[in-house]
Amino acid sequence: MEIRIKAILTSISTVINPWGERLVKLEFSEERELPGPMVIQKGRGSELAKEIVPVISQVLRSMPGFSGGKVRVPRLTIYLYEDEWDKMYEKPNINDTVEIIVSKGKLEIRRE
Numbered sequence: 001m002e003i004r005i006k007a008i009l010t011s012i013s014t015v016i017n018p019w020g021e022r023l024v025k026l027e028f029s030e031e032r033e034l035p036g037p038m039v040i041q042k043g044r045g046s047e048l049a050k051e052i053v054p055v056i057s058q059v060l061r062s063m064p065g066f067s068g069g070k071v072r073v074p075r076l077t078i079y080l081y082e083d084e085w086d087k088m089y090e091k092p093n094i095n096d097t098v099e100i101i102v103s104k105g106k107l108e109i110r111r112e
Contacts (some may be wrong), residue, residue: 005075
């Protein structure tokens with residue numbers, strides 16, 4: 001059995017561990033569609049509800065972090081020591097898309 005996740009590198013930051021060593025933190029997230037607003041009514045459909053649903057949808061899209069009807073869900077965080085980060089030949093950039101593959105006790109990250 002194999003699990004494949006398409007993810008985007010959303011953050012690269014530096015943190016310091018309890019021993020004072022600098023680490024590079026890479027955060028990968030998956031973009032997911034936001035479900036539309038749900039209106040539950042008793043009886044027959046209400047004209048008011050039919051008019052309100054598009055307005056609510058527009059308000060949700062205009063909110064920070066919810067633009068385009070998508071939200072980013074954290075999927076994987078990797079910490080590398082600075083020397084490990086420096087050894088990387090091709091360093092990833094923010095918004096790079098990768099495929100995360102989990103299979104048979106192995107984790108693999110491939111740049112798309």
